[in-house]
Amino acid sequence: MFKVLVSDPISDLGIQQLMDAADVLVEKKTGLGEDELVAIIGEYDALLVRSQTRVTEKIMEAGTNLKVVGRAGVGVDNIDLEAATKRGIIVINAPDGNTITTCEHTFAMMMALARHIPQAYAKTVGGVWDRKSFLGVELRNKTLGVMGMGRIGSEVAKRAKAFGMNILAFDPFLTQERAEKMEVKLASVDDIVRNADFMTVHTPLTPETHHMISRPQFEVMKKGMRIVNCARGGIIDETALVEAINEGIVAGAAFDVFESEPPEKDHPFLTHPKIIVTPHLGASTVEAQENVAIDVSEEVLHILRNEPFKNAVNMPPVAASVMSRLQPYFSIGEKLGSFAAQAANQAVNEIHVDYAGDLSDVDTLPLTRYIVKGVLAHHLGSEVNIVNCMHLAKLRDINVVVTQASKSKGFTNLLTVTLKTQNNEETLVAGTLLNGYGERIVQIDKFPVDMAPEGHQILISHNDKPGIIGSVGTLLGQNDVNIASMQVGRKIIGGAAIMILSVDKAVQKDVLVQLTTLAELNRAIEITL
Ligand SMILES: NC(=O)C1=CN([C@@H]2O[C@H](COP(=O)(O)OP(=O)(O)OC[C@H]3O[C@@H](n4cnc5c(N)ncnc54)[C@H](O)[C@@H]3O)[C@@H](O)[C@H]2O)C=CC1
Numbered sequence: 001m002f003k004v005l006v007s008d009p010i011s012d013l014g015i016q017q018l019m020d021a022a023d024v025l026v027e028k029k030t031g032l033g034e035d036e037l038v039a040i041i042g043e044y045d046a047l048l049v050r051s052q053t054r055v056t057e058k059i060m061e062a063g064t065n066l067k068v069v070g071r072a073g074v075g076v077d078n079i080d081l082e083a084a085t086k087r088g089i090i091v092i093n094a095p096d097g098n099t100i101t102t103c104e105h106t107f108a109m110m111m112a113l114a115r116h117i118p119q120a121y122a123k124t125v126g127g128v129w130d131r132k133s134f135l136g137v138e139l140r141n142k143t144l145g146v147m148g149m150g151r152i153g154s155e156v157a158k159r160a161k162a163f164g165m166n167i168l169a170f171d172p173f174l175t176q177e178r179a180e181k182m183e184v185k186l187a188s189v190d191d192i193v194r195n196a197d198f199m200t201v202h203t204p205l206t207p208e209t210h211h212m213i214s215r216p217q218f219e220v221m222k223k224g225m226r227i228v229n230c231a232r233g234g235i236i237d238e239t240a241l242v243e244a245i246n247e248g249i250v251a252g253a254a255f256d257v258f259e260s261e262p263p264e265k266d267h268p269f270l271t272h273p274k275i276i277v278t279p280h281l282g283a284s285t286v287e288a289q290e291n292v293a294i295d296v297s298e299e300v301l302h303i304l305r306n307e308p309f310k311n312a313v314n315m316p317p318v319a320a321s322v323m324s325r326l327q328p329y330f331s332i333g334e335k336l337g338s339f340a341a342q343a344a345n346q347a348v349n350e351i352h353v354d355y356a357g358d359l360s361d362v363d364t365l366p367l368t369r370y371i372v373k374g375v376l377a378h379h380l381g382s383e384v385n386i387v388n389c390m391h392l393a394k395l396r397d398i399n400v401v402v403t404q405a406s407k408s409k410g411f412t413n414l415l416t417v418t419l420k421t422q423n424n425e426e427t428l429v430a431g432t433l434l435n436g437y438g439e440r441i442v443q444i445d446k447f448p449v450d451m452a453p454e455g456h457q458i459l460i461s462h463n464d465k466p467g468i469i470g471s472v473g474t475l476l477g478q479n480d481v482n483i484a485s486m487q488v489g490r491k492i493i494g495g496a497a498i499m500i501l502s503v504d505k506a507v508q509k510d511v512l513v514q515l516t517t518l519a520e521l522n523r524a525i526e527i528t529l
């Protein structure tokens, strides 16, 4: 039974599938501090959060069973990603579910700012009928500067066009071609600061975006600019903004997010007549909360059940088309890695993976991770997973080398894993997915074989001499080991050969020792897949 802790308010409807899953127990405990979480996190396999819970290194250290942290939303700045990656904890988010909602909140804020709606409301309900103080401005024909043209920024730009605004857009990944397609003008931060009437930021908070709008930008800013921040506190320097408003440079600001949340009671934004605020409500709609909770629940279930997943934040993204091509190979890849690691005699210093045939023209990194996981898991056990396997290999000075070739020795696809040891010994295992026959191992070292990679196997190296197969069979029979299938491989008559036997149960160590005492038999090991 997997235990999932939900530590922030997350939509019940969205996590219904987690609550309904027979193999999952969901517990909701919101509003806990770091120490309280440290005390209980050891019991849980998964942690689900929004932006309130700070998932620190200390919490992950105490989360000895923790496999995944699921963020029901976009920003993961409340999660220590480096600590998670080191420990092999997968961090996933739900990047698409709240895009429209946050875009609409940005518009709500921009229009409220243009028309002084919060201030006018407060006066009206206070009994003052004041129609003079709140002269607004139109959005039509104004220039909107959008910093960050990702999911939300692009949707904001799209809607701003419907309001008759001209868009200046800045994003390091925005090409001229895409800008033209979106009918926005590619601009620099400086262009936006000097020319826009409204500015809205939609970037993550990174060292690069921290205070990207600060004193130097306010000094050259177009007078009367209105600024919206529904992304992250800290992108715009709060102190410099208040000064710029007081100096008459900025006409007003609308902020959903703060450098520190919740803000101190005496935060200048809370009393400034030209600043309107909401308490990080960008993603707070019924629809968005359901969407993100559904997305994150699905992914958490996949991860807990060891099934492929897509939105890991602490792993490079993979296109869906690439993923669907690679996914069928994950299982055989991991098994080949595991087989090779068990067959190798010594410490490995290089994992060489060759992809051929169908796999020669695709980005195979996600598949390589499964193979490396398979190799390392033999020694490191459940500590290793596809998130931390590359990091763990690097820590152990193990090189991972990948080659791709179109020729695949007659197979439509071929994965060859070769482990190299310090004294230049090599162990090679190759496998394929055969149409209609599923996973097959087709080569071990230099010997062609044909076997299904599953269950318990005994791998024997021997000299190709008459009687050896019979004596192995007799010895195993005497020890109550039932042989399900057997493969023998050799290159030349009488030369070096291998035997691989599938057996019904784990083999006792002393049986393997007895095997090595047989004449012409050089090595016998058990391989379990
Ligand atoms: N207020 C709220 O409740 C919500 C806030 N957010 C926040 O909104 C922001 C945007 O979210 P999405 O659009 O979903 O993310 P996204 O990842 O789709 O877009 C972010 C964009 O920022 C760009 N960017 C990165 N560094 C930049 C820089 N130095 N200058 C200009 N652009 C830069 C990236 O290239 C990317 O295109 C994030 O910070 C997210 O956490 C998201 C949802 C709700």
Ligand SMILES: O=C(O)C(=O)COP(=O)(O)O
Residues within 6 Å of the ligand: 050, 051, 052, 072, 073, 074, 075, 076, 098, 280, 281, 282, 283, 284
């Ligand atoms: O998704 C995001 O990045 C957000 O900022 C939304 O935060 P929340 O889930 O509302 O705490």
